[in-house]
């Protein structure tokens with residue numbers, strides 16, 4: 001897999017003073033820094049040296065992270081490892097204290113969730129922010145409704161577009177006019193993901209998407225994740241369920257005590273290896289991270 005082309009070529013530090021409201025650098029700066037003919041093949045999203053503390057607790061300690069377009073990365077680790085904190089740093093819910101974030105090679109400052117949305121970064125939580133009393137279409141277009149030339153809601157257009165996206169994702173629902181409270185957990189999860197697609201997301205973050213789901217619903221959500229990958233999105237999935245992880249994920253990034261301690265290609269890894277990295281069992285008590293160092297690699301002390 002190609003690694004860090006433009007992202008590492010660009011001088012970034014002086015750009016940070018010139019971010020626009022959207023979190024992106026100003027156009028003039030962008031023009032002067034991006035080689036116009038180069039095709040960017042680095043990570044869609046890259047984080048470098050991310051640290052975050054809550055009082056005395058160092059929840060993230062110099063973490064590097066990267067996910068490519070058309071890739072599903074599994075973010076795993078024990079309770080309190082720092083997974084949600086890392087996701088919150090990307091989604092703008094809990095910006096990091098230190099470190100840099102690059103979207104398609106360009107440095108971005110994600111200081112609130114609105115900026116993340118504008119940049120095409122969508123987060124889907126297990127406790128979904130759907131409105132139970134509204135139907136599927138209303139939920140899909142909440143906050144970005146389409147209007148007719150007369151200023152009324154264009155229900156037909158929204159329904160058509162909603163159906164199109166749900167069909168692309170192969171989501172099965174009784175009706176797009178069904179009230180969301182009547183749907184199953186898996187169906188609700190699917191609607192939240194479809195919403196992300198409708199917002200033209202580039203990166204989708206899923207925090208424990210199958211934790212509360214039954215077998216059939218879990219299958220549906222895993223299938224959905226595959227569809228997101230097929231559509232070229234960069235997908236990050238937090239999960240405690242290694243069976244799910246191995247079924248759908250291309251790469252696993254393991255966190256422990258606020259550090260990234262290992263990276264694995266799922267195709268050439270066993271769940272036991274991942275469990276060992278999660279617990280630190282085989283690798284002594286102190287693991288260090290130096291960020292990504294290739295696939296199937298334990299980052300730190302090789303005992």
Ligand SMILES: Nc1ncnc2c1ncn2[C@@H]1O[C@H](COP(=O)(O)OP(=O)(O)OP(=O)(O)O)[C@@H](O)[C@H]1O
Pocket residue numbers: 054057058059077078079080081082083084085086
């Ligand atoms: N808002 C907060 N205030 C104080 N400490 C926090 C806060 N959020 C997280 N932490 C601490 O940061 C560390 C990492 O927490 P985080 O929620 O990122 O873990 P996690 O890997 O998502 O765990 P889990 O698998 O249990 O969801 C923990 O020690 C946690 O107690």
Ligand SMILES: [Mg+2]
Pocket residue numbers: 083084085
């Ligand atoms: Mg968590």
